[in-house]
Amino acid sequence: MAQEEFHDFYKYTPSKAAAVIFIVLFLPTTSFHTFQLVKKRVWFFIPIVIGGIFEVVGYSARVVSSTQAPIFTDIPYIIQSLFLLLAPALFAASIYMELGRIIAILHGEKLSVIRRTWMTKIFVTGDVLSFVVQGAGGGIMASGTDSNLSLGQKIIIVGLCIQLIFFGLFIIVSVIFHRRMAASPTTASLSIRVSWRKYLYSLYAVSVLIMIRSIFRVAEYVQGADGTLLRNEVYLYIFDAALMWILMVLLNVVxxxxxxxLLRGDAMLKSIGMDMHPEELGVASVRYVNPEPTRNQRPSFVETTYARHAIATRGLA
Structure with a gap:
């Protein structure tokens, strides 16, 4: 068996207590996201759950590293570096997809500067590109040589800049849609009892959190190994761990x-040949009440009520 290599990767002794605290914080919110995902069948939030798992695994690796000071093994360091670096890109993927669905339930495609069918493709493609570039940079840095360390840092900076560019564009697109919808609301936005503004505000909030975190990471890698940000662990927990935990909790709440x-209710109407907007059906509101436990395959109360109300309005019930 080859002898394990040891390196002085960290410029400080990682805090075991801090890592454990954030494992304890990320576990409940990730578990609750998993529950919400399965119960509500919000499959586009799968990246959120995976990102939460990345955070837990990343800080678990830091716990291992904290027991190895002052000489650290490769594997825990590489795991925590990559998993904590890449988790926000997974959060971003779900955030991008949520905007497209908000536009869909409001039937506000004409108010969006980018067609809804293209929106998810454009932003998720940018997110995947950012993820791959950052992952490649992290992999190169893991080799440990000085030349590869410098190259890997530069590649990671490029990946983070890609993330920032797409997030900036995403916020602009969201704000323009918001302003247009407020100025010229669709009938669906008035008739369906869903606080679409609340969802947009939550998207703004989590987008700002990811942007602050990405700016911090860019500054961290630009400063390099001798910079203040890499030499002081507290900045990682303030500008990365804490912000990403707030993001996950906020998306639990909203x-x-x-x-x-509501989108599945729309799909039910299409399946019976009623391919039209809620405003065309005269739907006044959609009441949401927690139903009795049912199998995932059965329509929810909202879906069934939405379809029945629409059919009755058309004189088909």
Missing amino acids: HPGLISE
Whole structure:
């Protein structure tokens, strides 16, 4: 068996207590996201759950590293570096997809500067590109040589800049849609009892959190190994760990489960040949009540009520 290599990767002794605290913080919110995902069938939030798992695994690796000071093994360091670096890109993917679904339930395609069918493709493609570039940079840095360390840092900076560019564009697109919808609301936005503004504000909030975190990471890698940010662990927990935990909790609270149920109700109408907007059906409101436990395959209360109300309005019930 080859002898394990040891390196002085960290410029400080990682805090075991801090890592454990954030494992304890990320576990409940990730578990609750998993529960919400399955119960509400919000499959576009799968990246959120995976990102939460990345955070837990990343800080678990830091716990291992904290027991190895002052000489650290490769594997825990590489795991925590990559997993904590890449988790926000997974969060971003779900955030991008949520905006497209908000536009869909409001039937506001004409108010969006980018067609809804293209929106998810454009932003998720940018997110995947950012993810791949950052992952490649992290992999190169893991080799440990000075030349590869410098190259890997530069590649990671490029990946983070890609993320910032797409997030900036995403916020602009969201704000323009918001302003247009407020100025010229669709009938659906007035008739469906869903606080679409609340969901947009939550998207703004989590987008700002990711942007602050990405700016911090860019500054961290630009400063390099001798910079203040890499030499002081506290900045990682303030500008990365804490912000990403707030993001996950906020998306627990303002969860798009109702949005998904309304979209499935729309799909039910299309399946019976009623391919039209809610405003065309005269739907006054959609009441949301927690139903009795049912199998995932059965329509939810919102979906069934939405379809029945629409059919009755058309004189078909």
